[in-house]
Amino acid sequence: MYTQGVKTGRRLRFLAALLALVVLALALGGGMVRADDKSDELRDKYKELEEQLAQEKKEMQNIQAQRQSAQAQKESLQRQQQLLRQQIETLVAAIDETQRLIDLKKIEIEAKQAEIDTRWDEFKDQMVAMQIMNDSGAVAMLASAESLYELLTFSDVLQQMSEKQVSVLDFMKAQRAELNEQKAELDAEMAQLEADRAEMEAKVAELAGNIQAADKTISAAKAQEQAQQVEIDATEAAYEQAKKEFDDYIRSITASSFNPVFLSGTFIWPTSSNRITQYYGGGHGGVDVGAPAGTPIYAAAEGTVRISGWHDHRYSYGNYVVIDHGGGMSTIYGHMSSRACSAGDYVQQGDVIGYVGNTGYSFGNHLHFEVRVNGGRTNPMGYFSS
DSSP states (O other): OHHHHHHHHHHHHHHHHHHHHHHHHHHTTSHHHHHHHHHHHHHHHHHHHHHHHHHHHHHHHHHHHHHHHHHHHHHHHHHHHHHHHHHHHHHHHHHHHHHHHHHHHHHHHHHHHHHHHHHHHHHHHHHHHHHHIIIIIHHHHHHTOOSHHHHHHHHHHHHHHHHHHHHHHHHHHHHHHHHHHHHHHHHHHHHHHHHHHHHHHHHHHHHHHHHHHHHHHHHHHHHHHHHHHHHHHHHHHHHHHHHHHHHHHHHHHHHHHSOSSOSOSSBOOSBSOOEEEEOSBTTBOSEEEEOOTTOEEEOSSOEEEEEEEEEOSTTOOEEEEEEEEETTEEEEEEEEEEEOOOTTOEEOTTOEEEEEBOOSSOSSSEEEEEEEETTEEEOGGGGBOO
16 A cells, blocks of 8 residues: 555656646746757757867867877987988098098108109119210220120120119009009099988988978977867867756756655666676765666656766766756766667656666676765665665
8 A cells, every 4th residue: 555655646746747847838828848949959059069079179189190290200300310410420430531541542652653753763874874884984894804704794784784673663663553543442432431421411401301391390280289279178168058058957947847856755776687796885986787788777766867978087987867856866877888868858767768888987788876965976775665
C-alpha cells in the first residue's frame, strides 16, 4: 500500500506540474510554444559558437604546427651553417699551410736558379779559357807534356771537363724543373682550396638567407597566433555567455513551472548491470558500474536535462548528461558511448538517456554515476531503496 501511495503521490505531483505549465501557456497566449522556440534559439546559438570555437582552435593548431615546422627548419639550417663554418676554418688552415709550402718552394727554386747561374758563369769562363788554349796556348801546353800519354790524352781531358760541366748543368736544370713542377702542383692545390672555400662561403650566405626567411615565417606565425588567440578568447567568452543564457533560461522556465523540491522519493538503478567496479569515497565522487558498451542508461528519477554534451576537462566525463531533479538535487551520468537526450528535455524516471561507453578519462566500458546536492557530491548509494 505504501509503495502504491508513493507512486500515486508522484503521479499527482507530475500532473500538477503539467497543469501548471498548461495554465502558464494559456496565460501567456501561447507563450509555451515561444518558450520552446527560444530554447532552441539559445541552444543553437551556443552550439554554433561551440563549433566556431572548435574550428578556431583547430586553426590555431595549424598555425602552431607551421611555426614549429619553421623553427625546426631554422635550427636545421643553423646546424648546417655551423658545420660549413667549421669546414671553412679547416680549409683556411689548409690554405695557409699550402701557401707556406709554396713560399718555401719559391725560395728553393730561386736558390737552384742562382746555383745554375753560378755554374753557367763558371762554365762560360771555362769555355773561354779552353778556346784561348786552342787558339794560342795549345803549343805551349803540348811542349810541357812529360810523356807521350799526356800528349795523346790532353784533348780527351779537355773534352771530359766540358762534358762534366754540361752534365752538372743538365742535372741542376732537371732539379729546377722538378721544383717548378712541385710548385705548380701546390698552386693547383691552392686554387682548388680557394674554390672550395668560395663555394662553402656562398653556401653559408645562402643558408643565412634561408634562416632569415625562416625567421620571417616564425615571426608571421607568432603574429597569427596572437591574432588567433584574440579571436579564440572572444569566441570563448561569447560561447560561455551564450551557454549561460541558455542555462539561465532553462532554469527560469523550469523554476516557474515545477515545484522546487525533490520530485522523487528514491532513485531507480541507472542501468541493468549491478557490477560495481568502484564505490564512492577516497577521492572518487560517484559510483562506477561496469557494463558492456551500448547498455542502456536510465534516468534515476524524473527531472530536466541541464547538460547533454562533451565534458572538456583533464579528467573528462566524455559524453555525459546532467539531470536536475529539483530541490538542489541532480545526477550525473558519465563516459557514455552516445547520448539519447538533449539539454532542456524533461525526462521521466526510467527513460533511456544514453548508452554505456568508454569516452573521456576512462579505462574500460562503464557508467560513472554521481548524485549532487546543491552542487556538492554525496554518496549515491543512500538514494536507493535496495
